[in-house]
Amino acid sequence: MNNQASFNTDVAVIGAGPVGLFCVFQCGMLKMSTHVIDALPATGGQCTALYPEKPIYDIPAAPAINAQDLIRKLEAQIKPFKPEVHLDQQVVALERQGQQWQLTTASGMSITAKAVIIAAGAGAFGPNKPPLANIGQYEGKTVHYLVQNRELFRDQRLVIAGGGDSAVDWALSLADIAAHIYVVHRRDKFRALPENVDQMRALAEQGKLELVIPYQLANLEGQDDQLTAVHVKTLKGEERRLEADHLLSFFGLVNKLGPINDWGLNIHNGLIQVEPTTCATNLPGVFAVGDIAGYPHKLKLILSGFAEVAQAAHAAFAYVYPNEALHFEHSTSTGVPAPQAQ
Amino acid sequence: MPRITFITVDGERVETDAKAGNSVMEVAKELDLPMLAACGGALACATCHVIVEEDWFEKTGELSEDEEDLLDTAHDLTETSRLCCQIKVSDDLDGLVVRLTPME
Numbered sequence A: 001m002n003n004q005a006s007f008n009t010d011v012a013v014i015g016a017g018p019v020g021l022f023c024v025f026q027c028g029m030l031k032m033s034t035h036v037i038d039a040l041p042a043t044g045g046q047c048t049a050l051y052p053e054k055p056i057y058d059i060p061a062a063p064a065i066n067a068q069d070l071i072r073k074l075e076a077q078i079k080p081f082k083p084e085v086h087l088d089q090q091v092v093a094l095e096r097q098g099q100q101w102q103l104t105t106a107s108g109m110s111i112t113a114k115a116v117i118i119a120a121g122a123g124a125f126g127p128n129k130p131p132l133a134n135i136g137q138y139e140g141k142t143v144h145y146l147v148q149n150r151e152l153f154r155d156q157r158l159v160i161a162g163g164g165d166s167a168v169d170w171a172l173s174l175a176d177i178a179a180h181i182y183v184v185h186r187r188d189k190f191r192a193l194p195e196n197v198d199q200m201r202a203l204a205e206q207g208k209l210e211l212v213i214p215y216q217l218a219n220l221e222g223q224d225d226q227l228t229a230v231h232v233k234t235l236k237g238e239e240r241r242l243e244a245d246h247l248l249s250f251f252g253l254v255n256k257l258g259p260i261n262d263w264g265l266n267i268h269n270g271l272i273q274v275e276p277t278t279c280a281t282n283l284p285g286v287f288a289v290g291d292i293a294g295y296p297h298k299l300k301l302i303l304s305g306f307a308e309v310a311q312a313a314h315a316a317f318a319y320v321y322p323n324e325a326l327h328f329e330h331s332t333s334t335g336v337p338a339p340q341a342q
Numbered sequence B: 001m002p003r004i005t006f007i008t009v010d011g012e013r014v015e016t017d018a019k020a021g022n023s024v025m026e027v028a029k030e031l032d033l034p035m036l037a038a039c040g041g042a043l044a045c046a047t048c049h050v051i052v053e054e055d056w057f058e059k060t061g062e063l064s065e066d067e068e069d070l071l072d073t074a075h076d077l078t079e080t081s082r083l084c085c086q087i088k089v090s091d092d093l094d095g096l097v098v099r100l101t102p103m104e
Helices: A018-029 A045-049 A067-081 A165-174 A194-205 A258-262 A302-320 B024-030 B065-071
Strands: A006-014 A034-037 A084-086 A091-097 A100-105 A110-118 A124-127 A157-161 A180-184 A210-212 A216-223 A226-233 A239-243 A246-249 A253-256 A271-273 A286-288 B003-007 B013-017 B049-052 B081-083 B097-100
Touching: A006 A018, A006 A100, A006 A302, A018 A034, A018 A045, A018 A067, A018 A110, A018 A302, A034 A110, A045 A067, A091 A258, A110 A302, A157 A165, A165 A180, A165 A194, A180 A226, A194 A210, A216 A246, A226 A246, A286 A302, B003 B024, B065 B081
Parallel strands: A006 A034, A006 A110, A034 A084, A110 A286, A157 A180, A157 A246, A180 A210, B003 B097
Antiparallel strands: A091 A100, A100 A110, A124 A253, A216 A226, A226 A239, B003 B013, B049 B081, B049 B097
C-alpha cells in the first residue's frame, strides 16, 4: 500500500465529515483550493459510518434530513469547486516546511499546503484495541483486527474476542479451516444476527469451536511477534490460559486522535484548543473546526461546525494570499462557479 | 444538592455538589475531568465508562440493553461498570463514588 503521490494546495483539510466537506465550499468561495483527506474509505465521517439512516433535525432550513442525505447534498454543494478527496488514508504527520505545512498519510502520500484545517471529529476511525501489554509487538503478524486472508488461519489455533457480528461471522467462517477456535466474550449474549448466533452455538455443541464465556482478555503470552497463548479472566478473577497461534480482536471501531496528539497542538481532553473567532490553533496557519475544536461553551453540533468553517476559511486567507485584501462578500453577490450545484 | 465523588485514574478524589437531573457524565465534563465521553451522551460509544463503588452500584439503576451492548466494546470491565452518561443524578445518589477509567 504505497502511494508516493504528492500534491500542492492552498488548504489541506483533515477529515471528510460534514464539516470537513463544507471547508471545500468556504475555501472555494475565497478562491482557495483544497485537498481533503480521511482515514475512512467513504466521505461523511460519523454521519456515514455510524448513523447514515438517522434523521438530523437541527440543520437550518432542513426540517429533517438523513445523515447520508446531508452528506450527498454537501457533496453536490462543493462539486463546483472540484474537490480533491483522498480517502482510506490517515494523516500521520504534519510538519512545518518553510512557510508551509507538509502532511503525510499512512500510505505515503504527501500534501503541501499554505494552511491546514483540521476537521477530524473525534479522531480517525480505527480498530478498538484491547489495552493489553505488548499487544503492539504481535499486531499484523499474530494479532489481527480484520481478516485479509482466511488461508492464514488454516490449521491454526485461534482466539476470537468480541460479541458482535464480526466475531460471530468469522467464528463461523473459520470453523472449517482452523485447528481450534475459542470465542471469548464477556457475557452469554451476542449482538449479531440470531441465525448466526444459533449456528455458532450449534458448532460449539458439536465441539467445532469453544465458547469461553464470561471471560475478558487479560494478557498475551508469546515471543517476538509469535503469540503462544491468550490469558483470559472472569469478573471474579478466575483465569484460563488458551493456547493459540492467533488472536482476532473484534471490538468494533473507535475514534482516536492518534498522531494528531504528536503535532504540537494544544490539546485538552481530546479537543484541539482554538481561538473561537478564528478557529486558529497554537500553530501558525493551522485551524481546527467541528467536533475536534474546543473553546469555552463549545457545542458539538454540525451547525456550529459549519459556522466555524466560515470563520476558519476567512482567517486562513491571510496565509494563502498574504498580500491580498480580503473582501467580505455574500454568496448572493458572488454566485458559485458553474455548473450550479443541485 | 447530591454530593458526588470522582476518583481519577491517578487516585485523585474530586468532590462536587451535582445538579439533580444531570447525568454523572455531564457532571464530570463540567468539572473538566479527564474523560472523553466522545458521543456526548447519545449512547453511541463507551468512552464514559466508570466503575461505581460497590455499595452504590444497585442504586444507580438497571442497565439498558443498549448500555450492555456498548459495554461489550469497553475493556477491563468490572462487576460495577457503567457508562456514566446513563446514571442520572438524584437525591438518592447523595454520596455516590465512581472511579474513572483510562482515556485511551
